[in-house]
Amino acid sequence: MTTEEFKSRLWPYTRKLYPMMKRILGSEEETRDALQELMLRLWNRKEALEECLNPDAYIFTAARNYCFDQKKRERRSPVTLTGEVPVQVAGGSFDPDAAEKLKHVRLIMGSLPENYREVLEMREIDGLSFEEIAELTGNEVPYIRVLLSRSRMKLRNELEKIYSYERGTGQTA
Amino acid sequence: MKEERDRLLEKYYRGETTQEEERLLREACLAEADASPEKAFFTWVAGESALPEGLESAVFEKVDASARKKRVRVLIYSVTSVAATLALMITLYAGNLARLEKEQEFRMIEQTLVHVSETLQPAPAEPDMLVLWVDNDVEIIVN
Numbered sequence: 555m556t557t558e559e560f561k562s563r564l565w566p567y568t569r570k571l572y573p574m575m576k577r578i579l580g581s582e583e584e585t586r587d588a589l590q591e592l593m594l595r596l597w598n599r600k601e602a603l604e605e606c607l608n609p610d611a612y613i614f615t616a617a618r619n620y621c622f623d624q625k626k627r628e629r630r631s632p633v634t635l636t637g638e639v640p641v642q643v644a645g646g647s648f649d650p651d652a653a654e655k656l657k658h659v660r661l662i663m664g665s666l667p668e669n670y671r672e673v674l675e676m677r678e679i680d681g682l683s684f685e686e687i688a689e690l691t692g693n694e695v696p697y698i699r700v701l702l703s704r705s706r707m708k709l710r711n712e713l714e715k716i717y718s719y720e721r722g723t724g725q726t727a
Numbered sequence: 728m729k730e731e732r733d734r735l736l737e738k739y740y741r742g743e744t745t746q747e748e749e750r751l752l753r754e755a756c757l758a759e760a761d762a763s764p765e766k767a768f769f770t771w772v773a774g775e776s777a778l779p780e781g782l783e784s785a786v787f788e789k790v791d792a793s794a795r796k797k798r799v800r801v802l803i804y805s806v807t808s809v810a811a812t813l814a815l816m817i818t819l820y821a822g823n824l825a826r827l828e829k830e831q832e833f834r835m836i837e838q839t840l841v842h843v844s845e846t847l848q849p850a851p852a853e854p855d856m857l858v859l860w861v862d863n864d865v866e867i868i869v870n
Contacts, residue, residue, distance in 0.1 A: 564787075568782070572782065573775055590787075597794075663771075679775045706742070
């Protein structure tokens with residue numbers, strides 16, 4: 555396998571791995587470094603990767619394990635979604651109303667039970683299939699569908715409550 | 728359009744949508760002018776899943792460096808092998824040449840010595856012989 559073949563094969567994974575690894579590691583710089591290191595490890599084990607029957611699970615598991623090992627080594631406290639993280643608004647200009655809405659989503663995401671949040675993030679942000687989520691979480695696909703359904707509804711209901719409150723207090727949602 | 732969006736939303740909240748349907752739903756919700764929980768959530772998702780600029784080249788930097796290093800290593804090994812082979816061949820050739828030269832020198836010295844020896848001590852002359860009788864059966868010679 556040449557480097558170009560390796561890159562074209564692994565790049566689609568990288569698009570999914572980046573958000574997932576960033577959630578674990580916290581910073582963009584650390585995520586970039588971790589991805590570089592992970593790709594190097596996979597490159598060094600490219601023969602095993604070619605022979606692997608389930609490369610998706612192999613790659614995602616390797617990425618998660620690497621990130622958790624990294625966190626353990628650094629002995630840092632995990633980044634929580636409820637923390638004050640600067641909100642980026644699409645288009646580059648700062649819209650306080652949009653930023654407020656994103657902050658609500660972030661807070662609600664942070665308040666979801668861990669298994670709800672994990673499945674929701676994997677599906678919505680990382681773009682993983684049900685089978686890939688099943689591989690990573692060890693749950694069956696029907697159960698994942700249930701978790702996803704519940705987490706989506708919970709999120710919507712919580713957001714609705716905020717919007718109703720804002721409408722009730724005269725603020726435009 | 729709205730019916731399709733509502734139908735997809737129902738499926739979405741039941742956890743039954745495919746990834747393609749979810750993509751269509753995201754596009755539809757984000758294009759809406761009015762605020763909605765879905766629009767807020769999908770806006771947040773878009774921000775969270777956005778990749779930084781130049782990620783592709785950065786991510787494979789170490790892979791490229793490793794492959795480059797390996798190529799250089801292979802090149803060094805090849806050049807070293809060729810150089811070693813050449814050096815060995817030259818050494819063998821030079822050794823052989825020296826051996827041939829020595830043999831040639833030895834032969835010349837030997838010939839010179841034979842010549843000197845013959846000059847100093849000529850070979851004894853053949854003794855005169857007197858042939859008295861020769862036929863098919865008998866030879867009579869007197870030294």
